[in-house]
Amino acid sequence: MHELSIAQGLVEIATAEATRLGATHVHAVYLAVGRLSGVEAGALEFSYDLVTDGTLLAGSRLVIEDVPIAIQCAPCDTVRELPGVNRFRCPVCDTPSADIRRGRELDLTRLELDEPDDVAPSLGSSFFVSSTDPLS
Numbered sequence: 001m002h003e004l005s006i007a008q009g010l011v012e013i014a015t016a017e018a019t020r021l022g023a024t025h026v027h028a029v030y031l032a033v034g035r036l037s038g039v040e041a042g043a044l045e046f047s048y049d050l051v052t053d054g055t056l057l058a059g060s061r062l063v064i065e066d067v068p069i070a071i072q073c074a075p076c077d078t079v080r081e082l083p084g085v086n087r088f089r090c091p092v093c094d095t096p097s098a099d100i101r102r103g104r105e106l107d108l109t110r111l112e113l114d115e116p117d118d119v120a121p122s123l124g125s126s127f128f129v130s131s132t133d134p135l136s
């Protein structure tokens with residue numbers, strides 16, 4: 001199960017970071033999930049509960065932040081957010097674009113810890129997610 005291995009990776013990174021910061025418990029883990037990441041939020045939450053059992057993250061919340069797809073539109077010279085995942089065209093001028101700027105994320109963005117107070121480490125950690133290129 002794809003989400004289970006993602007959850008395990010997430011727990012490893014969060015545990016390492018929490019330990020490094022001297023935390024005794026993790027309250028919440030914030031994860032940015034792009035709509036092209038291929039991750040199913042419900043399955044990930046279920047897996048998260050399983051793999052956090054008995055770890056520093058036991059009982060913590062997994063907060064999934066939905067990241068819409070955004071493309072760079074050349075004629076508009078701006079980044080446009082797309083309403084769906086099936087149509088890679090500028091919603092304003094209808095020009096096709098393969099220049100995807102957001103939507104592939106699977107990033108641990110924030111941890112809520114016991115100690116010290118509410119740190120927001122910039123982890124810069126991304127998981128590799130195999131997803132088929134929607135344009136190929």
Ligand SMILES: [Zn+2]
Nearest residue numbers: 073076090093
């Ligand atoms: Zn446009």
